[in-house]
Amino acid sequence: MTLPVTLADIQAAAARIAPHIHKTDMQADTEVPDMIVKCEYRQKTGAFKLRGATNAILSLPAQRRGHGVITASTGNHGRAMAHAAKSLGVPAVVCLSRLVPENKVDAIRELGAEVRIIGASQDDAMAEVARAVATDGMIDIPPFDDRAIVAGQGTLGLEIVKQCPEMNAILIPLSGGGLAAGLAIVIKALRPDARIIGVTMENGAAMAASLRAGHPVDVTESVSLADSLGGGIGLQNKVTFPICAALLDQVILVTEAEIARAIRHLDRQGHRIEGAAAVGHAAVLAGKFHPTGPTVTVLSGGNIDPALHARIMAGANAAETA
Numbered sequence: 001m002t003l004p005v006t007l008a009d010i011q012a013a014a015a016r017i018a019p020h021i022h023k024t025d026m027q028a029d030t031e032v033p034d035m036i037v038k039c040e041y042r043q044k045t046g047a048f049k050l051r052g053a054t055n056a057i058l059s060l061p062a063q064r065r066g067h068g069v070i071t072a073s074t075g076n077h078g079r080a081m082a083h084a085a086k087s088l089g090v091p092a093v094v095c096l097s098r099l100v101p102e103n104k105v106d107a108i109r110e111l112g113a114e115v116r117i118i119g120a121s122q123d124d125a126m127a128e129v130a131r132a133v134a135t136d137g138m139i140d141i142p143p144f145d146d147r148a149i150v151a152g153q154g155t156l157g158l159e160i161v162k163q164c165p166e167m168n169a170i171l172i173p174l175s176g177g178g179l180a181a182g183l184a185i186v187i188k189a190l191r192p193d194a195r196i197i198g199v200t201m202e203n204g205a206a207m208a209a210s211l212r213a214g215h216p217v218d219v220t221e222s223v224s225l226a227d228s229l230g231g232g233i234g235l236q237n238k239v240t241f242p243i244c245a246a247l248l249d250q251v252i253l254v255t256e257a258e259i260a261r262a263i264r265h266l267d268r269q270g271h272r273i274e275g276a277a278a279v280g281h282a283a284v285l286a287g288k289f290h291p292t293g294p295t296v297t298v299l300s301g302g303n304i305d306p307a308l309h310a311r312i313m314a315g316a317n318a319a320e321t322a
């Protein structure tokens with residue numbers, strides 16, 4: 001079976017985005033043998049999503065870029081798109097509902113995007129995206145289900161294989177699957193013996209449920225410390241579902257308390273990260289994955305609300321205030 005993204009696509013993306021992104025380092029865990037972390041939370045904008053967004057914008061034909069790019073994402077994808085668009089001189093619009101907190105609105109404005117406040121729900125914001133695409137010719141940059149996005153996220157895998165050629169397993173945070181799909185293509189090609197494991201939260205994990213069902217399914221969303229792992233995969237998913245179905249060896253689910261424990265552990269190791277980035281370590285610390293050789297976890301992002309981080313460090317084991 002041919003997959004929608006190839007190693008050559010990812011190598012081309014790496015050359016394309018190199019001037020615009022940081023290479024991030026890897027460090028051994030000093031407490032847990034065989035564990036090595038990829039410090040991608042130190043990427044510009046605080047998450048790997050800058051790789052995909054930059055590649056997606058650079059892959060647009062020059063005459064289309066002038067129409068500008070648009071998204072309704074308030075999370076790491078929205079931040080990445082705003083930053084990438086600004087640094088490439090492309091107009092960017094982020095559509096938000098009135099419910100999005102002021103500090104998030106300001107953060108996106110500071111990254112250089114026009115913020116459009118539309119309606120009282122995420123659906124209203126998404127309707128404005130659809131309108132701007134249909135009427136103004138703006139280009140919707142999707143968060144994961146897109147060949148250029150997957151190729152961009154895969155560039156992280158090229159760095160990992162180079163920095164840690166002896167790896168024998170990798171634990172990857174899994175939501176829409178853009179990150180896992182990109183990494184899996186690289187690692188299956190260059191380190192075919194390494195195990196590739198997606199890790200996500202127990203409640204509301206759409207890709208895990210879809211892989212079990214054998215086709216994309218919707219799940220009920222719930223509040224999680226791993227807020228960047230929420231959301232569906234799209235019932236019409238075309239790119240990330242088939243790649244994850246073909247290449248992931250296993251999916252592990254972790255609880256909120258396991259995520260909180262991993263955030264505390266990684267903080268002691270000098271890594272201040274968000275919940276989504278802690279799931280790989282959470283699986284190991286909980287005994288749900290047993291390393292049998294150099295095992296990489298991807299610290300995918302660091303954008304955690306400081307008040308929440310403080311509560312977790314003080315012992316909280318859930319997203320809601322105790």
Ligand SMILES: *Cc1c(COP(=O)(O)O)cnc(C)c1O
Pocket residue numbers: 047049076077143144173174175176177178179180228229274276277300301302
């Ligand atoms: C988006 C995101 C993920 C999940 O990536 P997908 O490509 O949606 O699977 C993991 N960690 C962080 C920090 C993210 O922002």
